[in-house]
Amino acid sequence: MTQSFDAIIIGAGQAGPSLAGRLTAAGMKVALVERKLFGGTCVNTGCMPTKTLVASAYAAHLARRSSEYGIAIESPIRIDMKRVKARADTVSTNARTGVETWLRGMGGLTVIEGHARFEGPDVVRIGESLLKAPRIFINVGGRASVPDLPGVGTVEHLTNTSILKLETVPRHLIVVGGSYIGLEFAQMYRRFGAEVTIVEKGPRLIAREDEDISEAVREILVDEGIVVRTDATCIALKPHADGIAVGIDCTSGEPVAVGSHVLLAVGRRPNTDDLGLDKAGVAVDARGYIGVDDGLATNVPGIWALGDCNGRGAFTHTSYNDYEIVAANLLDGAGRRVSDRISAYALYVDPPLGRVGLSEAEAMHTGRKLLVSKRPMTRVGRAIEKGETKGFMKVVADAETKQILGAAILGVSGDEAIHGILDMMNAGASYPVLQWAVPIHPTVSELIPTVLGDLKPRT
The missing domain is CATH 3.30.390.30 (FAD/NAD-linked reductase, C-terminal dimerisation domain)
Structure with missing residues (x-):
C-alpha cells in the first residue's frame, strides 16, 4: 500500500528539520525519513563534537601557557581523554535528542526511520513501505572520502568520524591531507599530547587560500611542534612493527613517517550512491553531487536537493541557507538564488x-x-x-x-x-x-x- 503526502524530506540534517517545520506550518502533510542519526553531520560527526574537542584542546594549551599569565599550574598537565570524549559525546547527544524530539512532536509530520530509495520521480521506498508525494527534498549530506592510496586496505585508518571514538591520545598521529579538517585535528591532538605529522600532496597547506595565509598557518602549527610535510609525491600506507608506515617521498626530509594512527582527511563525498536516483531520473555529476539550479531544484520537476549533497556548499550555514532559499521561493513567492550567497x-x-x-x-x-x-x-x-x-x-x-x-x-x-x-x-x-x-x-x-x-x- 502506498502512503500519500504533500512532501517527503529525505534526511534530517541541517536543512531537513527546519524545512519540515515550514511545510507543516503551511498546512502540508509531510514525511521525513532518516536512516541513521538525527541532526546530520554537524550535530553528530562535524561541527559540534569537533569544536567541543577544539575547546578542550585550547584549555590544555592555555594551561601549559599559564605561567605567561602569572598563574601557577602543576606541570606537566594531564589529559583525561575519556572525559574529553565524554564531553563531546554529551554535546552531540543532547543536540541530536533535541532535533529528534522536536520532529517527533511536530504536528503534520510523520517521522520514519529507514533507508529511502527512489522508485520513481514521485515515489520513495523505505523497506516494504512506499511513500508518494509531488514534492521531494533530498538532504542526505556527505561522508569522508577514502582515497585509493597504495596499501590503504592493509592498515587500520581513521576518518573524521571514527577518530571521534578514540578514548586515548595517539602516540603519533599522521594526518594525510593538509586542508581544513586535517589541520583542525592535527592541532587538536598535538595539544592533547600526541606527536603529529601532516602529510600533504600539494606544495602548501590549504591550497584554496592565499599563499601568505597558508604560510602563516603552517608557521602556527610548526611552532607547536607539528611536523608538516608538503610535496608528498607518493603517499602509500603499509603495516610497520611500530604501527603504520606512511610513504611520503618528499623532495626533502625522511621518505617515510611511522605513526601509531593515521587519519585520512582528503575530502568528502555525497551520500547519493544508494538512493536510486537513476530510477527518478535525477542527474548527478562525476563525483556524485546532485545537479541543481539557482533555486536548488534538480532536473526533475518536484525534486530539490539541499545541503552537502548538491555541491553548492559544504557547511552547516550553507545547508541552512539552502532551506531558507527553498522555503522562501516555495511558500513566500520569493525569488531567492544560491548565486546571491556570499561565500564565508x-x-x-x-x-x-x-x-x-x-x-x-x-x-x-x-x-x-x-x-x-x-x-x-x-x-x-x-x-x-x-x-x-x-x-x-x-x-x-x-x-x-x-x-x-x-x-x-x-x-x-x-x-x-x-x-x-x-x-x-x-x-x-x-x-x-x-x-x-x-x-x-x-x-x-x-x-x-x-x-x-x-x-x-x-x-
Whole structure:
C-alpha cells in the first residue's frame, strides 16, 4: 500500500528539520525519513563534537601557557581523554535528542526511520513501505572520502568520524591531507599530547587560500611542534612493527613517517550512491553531487536537493541557507538564488581563520583594479592583551566601485570579527561606510576601519 503526502524530506540534517517545520506550518502533510542519526553531520560527526574537542584542546594549551599569565599550574598537565570524549559525546547527544524530539512532536509530520530509495520521480521506498508525494527534498549530506592510496586496505585508518571514538591520545598521529579538517585535528591532538605529522600532496597547506595565509598557518602549527610535510609525491600506507608506515617521498626530509594512527582527511563525498536516483531520473555529476539550479531544484520537476549533497556548499550555514532559499521561493513567492550567497567560512585552528568573499588571488583573476590592505595581529590591542598575536587581517576591494571583494582575518576571534565585513558585503555598502564606523574598544573588530583606511592599489 502506498502512503500519500504533500512532501517527503529525505534526511534530517541541517536543512531537513527546519524545512519540515515550514511545510507543516503551511498546512502540508509531510514525511521525513532518516536512516541513521538525527541532526546530520554537524550535530553528530562535524561541527559540534569537533569544536567541543577544539575547546578542550585550547584549555590544555592555555594551561601549559599559564605561567605567561602569572598563574601557577602543576606541570606537566594531564589529559583525561575519556572525559574529553565524554564531553563531546554529551554535546552531540543532547543536540541530536533535541532535533529528534522536536520532529517527533511536530504536528503534520510523520517521522520514519529507514533507508529511502527512489522508485520513481514521485515515489520513495523505505523497506516494504512506499511513500508518494509531488514534492521531494533530498538532504542526505556527505561522508569522508577514502582515497585509493597504495596499501590503504592493509592498515587500520581513521576518518573524521571514527577518530571521534578514540578514548586515548595517539602516540603519533599522521594526518594525510593538509586542508581544513586535517589541520583542525592535527592541532587538536598535538595539544592533547600526541606527536603529529601532516602529510600533504600539494606544495602548501590549504591550497584554496592565499599563499601568505597558508604560510602563516603552517608557521602556527610548526611552532607547536607539528611536523608538516608538503610535496608528498607518493603517499602509500603499509603495516610497520611500530604501527603504520606512511610513504611520503618528499623532495626533502625522511621518505617515510611511522605513526601509531593515521587519519585520512582528503575530502568528502555525497551520500547519493544508494538512493536510486537513476530510477527518478535525477542527474548527478562525476563525483556524485546532485545537479541543481539557482533555486536548488534538480532536473526533475518536484525534486530539490539541499545541503552537502548538491555541491553548492559544504557547511552547516550553507545547508541552512539552502532551506531558507527553498522555503522562501516555495511558500513566500520569493525569488531567492544560491548565486546571491556570499561565500564565508572559518578554519578552526587556533587562532582561527575567518574568510569571506574572494581571496586576493581570486580577485586578481577577475581583472579588476584592486585595493589591498594587510595588518598584523601584533597591532591589535585585544590580541596583545590576550597574549595571542599570531596572524593578520587582510581586505581586498574594487578600486573603482569601492566594494569589498573579500577579506581574511587569521587571528584571535577572527571567526567572529569577520562578520562585520560579511554584513557590509551583504548590505552592498562600499568600504568607506565601514571605514567610518566607530567600533568598540578593546576588540579585534576595532581594527577593521583602520585596515580599510590603509587600502592601497595592488602593484
